[in-house]
Amino acid sequence: MQTTQSTEPFRVISGDGSVGNHQVALTDEQLVHCYRTMLTVRAFDDVCMKLQRSGRIGFSVPNKGVEACQVGAASALRQTDFFFPSYRDFGMALYHGVQPVEMMHNMFGNAKDSALGRQMPVHFSFVEPIKFFSISSPIGTHLPQAVGAARAFQMRGEDHVALVSFGDGGTSSLGFHSALNFAGVWKAPVIFLCQNNGWAISCPAEEQTASDGFAIKGQAYGVPGIKVDGNDVLAMHQAVSEAAERARRGEGPTLIEAVTYRMGGHSTSDDPSKYVPKEILDQWAEKDPVQRFQSFLKQKGLWSESLEADLTREATEGISAAAKEAEATGAPGLETIFSDVYAELPAHLRAQGEAAFDLARRKGSADAGDGAFPL
Numbered sequence: 001m002q003t004t005q006s007t008e009p010f011r012v013i014s015g016d017g018s019v020g021n022h023q024v025a026l027t028d029e030q031l032v033h034c035y036r037t038m039l040t041v042r043a044f045d046d047v048c049m050k051l052q053r054s055g056r057i058g059f060s061v062p063n064k065g066v067e068a069c070q071v072g073a074a075s076a077l078r079q080t081d082f083f084f085p086s087y088r089d090f091g092m093a094l095y096h097g098v099q100p101v102e103m104m105h106n107m108f109g110n111a112k113d114s115a116l117g118r119q120m121p122v123h124f125s126f127v128e129p130i131k132f133f134s135i136s137s138p139i140g141t142h143l144p145q146a147v148g149a150a151r152a153f154q155m156r157g158e159d160h161v162a163l164v165s166f167g168d169g170g171t172s173s174l175g176f177h178s179a180l181n182f183a184g185v186w187k188a189p190v191i192f193l194c195q196n197n198g199w200a201i202s203c204p205a206e207e208q209t210a211s212d213g214f215a216i217k218g219q220a221y222g223v224p225g226i227k228v229d230g231n232d233v234l235a236m237h238q239a240v241s242e243a244a245e246r247a248r249r250g251e252g253p254t255l256i257e258a259v260t261y262r263m264g265g266h267s268t269s270d271d272p273s274k275y276v277p278k279e280i281l282d283q284w285a286e287k288d289p290v291q292r293f294q295s296f297l298k299q300k301g302l303w304s305e306s307l308e309a310d311l312t313r314e315a316t317e318g319i320s321a322a323a324k325e326a327e328a329t330g331a332p333g334l335e336t337i338f339s340d341v342y343a344e345l346p347a348h349l350r351a352q353g354e355a356a357f358d359l360a361r362r363k364g365s366a367d368a369g370d371g372a373f374p375l
Helices: 028-053 067-074 090-095 100-108 142-156 168-172 174-186 215-221 233-248 278-285 289-299 305-328 347-363
Strands: 082-084 162-167 190-196 225-229 254-259
Touching: 028 067, 028 090, 028 100, 028 289, 028 305, 067 090, 067 162, 067 190, 067 233, 067 289, 082 142, 090 100, 100 305, 142 162, 142 174, 142 190, 162 168, 168 174, 168 190, 174 190, 174 215, 190 233, 215 225, 215 254, 225 233, 233 254, 233 289
Parallel strands: 082 162, 162 190, 190 254, 225 254
Antiparallel strands: none
8 A cells, every 4th residue: 555645535445334355364363353343332332321321430432433543553563562542542452452341440440440440431541451551632742652652762762653533623732743753763663553533522523733634744855645535444443554564574654644534522511412413414424434344344254143243242241240340340559649750659658647547546547447557
């Protein structure tokens, strides 16, 4: 696939599911796993919306419409690569084996949450089975971090690639420009994945930039840019695969603009009906990435109604069970406020911890134990 500034994005799967003469690089098992992951993302979204609306969690971020972008990209990378995700990348973690219950622990901020309740819901971070760095709410801050990690791989002679994902709004951040500049100069093994989903909250993409899209922005930094159909799993797989191969050969970064559409709110705090024209949403609903991939699997003989029923049931029951387990898990202990920062706790923090435990004991807090500060 050649880099291009064409207004038409690179596409493999047509609207009817056909791929022409394209040679599919993924095995049948991997293709079904991609589909399973997309259905799991939708089930996770559905359950989290219900949990938030019923007041059981505080926040979630819908992924409907962008699943192919996440899953196609993830399928092109190794578990040993490093992911610096945006907050709409549930499928990347799920594809590579992160269990839904581990994600649900974060949604509830409980004692088994990898961040011990210190992060907002949806701000996942994992060390195993993949290196999935903490999602960050401030826009663009993780882009230079990804370049720094990629530079470290380069200096150590390691065969890793860093993928950093961000929305069209992220291209307006200082981090975007700093990251592309450093990556271009160093030829760092990093893939910049801009998920152009049409909106930066309520700001439309055409108000984000005067340039012809976002892929073209790489030219200013000596970074090739590619525009891809982000609703096409196979197009995303190929684009990210080629970018990863290029990075591993020492040829530097690639900027990928994945053209997709957010078919829901920015978050559960958002009402997209206030700013998204219904006719545009209807047009994109006809390009639903899950339906398009299902059509492809049908043509390949990999889909059946029974498979659909099994995968849907598996996803729904799995996410529901994960939510129940996470909700039943207790809150982080009071001492975790003071842990994980210093190898040896400074005297002033120890004094604060002892005072906090004494206050909790006197007020009857169950998690303060006998009142003794345990650190």
